[in-house]
Amino acid sequence: MANIIQDGSYVLVADTEELKSFEQELESAYLVREWQIPRRPQPDPGGVPHIWKWDFMVNMMRQAGEVLGLEEGGRRSLLFTNPAIPTKGTTLSLRVGLQMLRPGEVAWAHRHSMGALRFVERGNPKAYTVVDGEKLYMEENDLILTPQRTWHHHENPTDEPVIWLDAIDTPFVRNMNAIFYEQYSSMKQPVVDAGDSVQLDAGWTRPPWRSIDAERGLAVAYRWTSTFDQLKRLTRKEGSPYDGVILEYVNPIIGGPALPTMDCHVQMLRAGEETKTHRHTSGAVYFVIQGEGETVAGDRELRWSRGDGFVVPNWCSHRHRNLFRDEALLFSVSDAPLLKAAQLYREEAVG
Secondary structure: OOOEEEEOOEEEEOOOHHHHHHHHHHHHOOOOOHHHOOOOOOOOOOOOOEEEOHHHHHHHHHHHHHHOOHHHHOOOEEEEOOOOOOOOOOOOOOEEEEEEEOOOOEEEEEEEOOOEEEEEEEOEEEEEEEEOOEEEEEOOOOEEEEOOOOOEEEEOOOOOOEEEEEEEOHHHHHHOOOOOEEEOOOOOOOOOOHHHOHHHHOOOOOOOOOOOOOOOOOOOEEOHHHHHHHHHHOOOOOOEOOOEEEEEEEOOOOOOEOEOOEEEEEEEEOOOOEOOOEEEOOOEEEEEEEOEEEEEEOOEEEEEEOOOEEEEOOOOOEEEEEOOOOOEEEEEEEOHHHHHHOOOOOEEEOO
């Protein structure tokens, strides 16, 4: 028999000529020798902490607008690529980045099996995205959902560019080999009548004769004015020791996460507030709405200010600190719903 070696967190099998010969025979038969697979007591972080600075991103976006028309590319989007994820995801299951529409542009209509969302950084009350016929105006700091399999296109009839944070679950769907994509028959889709709008189902009252598939999420916009008002009401509350005062965007009909594969939060760090350190099995991408601060993730200090985006990989210890005299505000999106659905979500304090 082969000798077993206990080596810290690994269980390895000692090499012998007899064993090597047998393993070659296994490989030729497309079999995996599981005894040579390392066993770790816990996962390493999936990727590394990283930050993308707003000024640099906007400059790259402007250059992209000069060299690429939407008729050539369909979307003018720059993705945050985690330096330690070869598949170019921002986290192991999400791709996040910035997208821009120049004045007068239309991004053509299509749909796909991925779910997506838009958090508007530079909006305009006259610019909008259309999701399954729902015209949703894109004002600053609004969150707009594009659930899977929904037709969507974007229009900017104004004379100023519109920029938003874009998050999509492409890495997860690709790993499941479940990507479907379909182009709409024309550049734009028609807008639904106000009496058929899904927005009628998303409030405190709704028409009882209507049926709607709310499990996949809804084509709704969470307006910043009401979200911020609710956040301010909680300013004097203790909040979370790890996230400060924090709100979750929930499905307005069935509760739970905004989308089946993504949850979204907005949090307030009060002047000088520093959170405690924790980690969780979900990865998160943050966008700075307001303020200046730093997030210590693993052994990295990510110094952030308005418009910056940064990633905290899964199972990476982290804490936040507001370095400004005013409140700091962060929007975040994570893949926690995927982990929770598989009973793999875990969170713990560190230190």
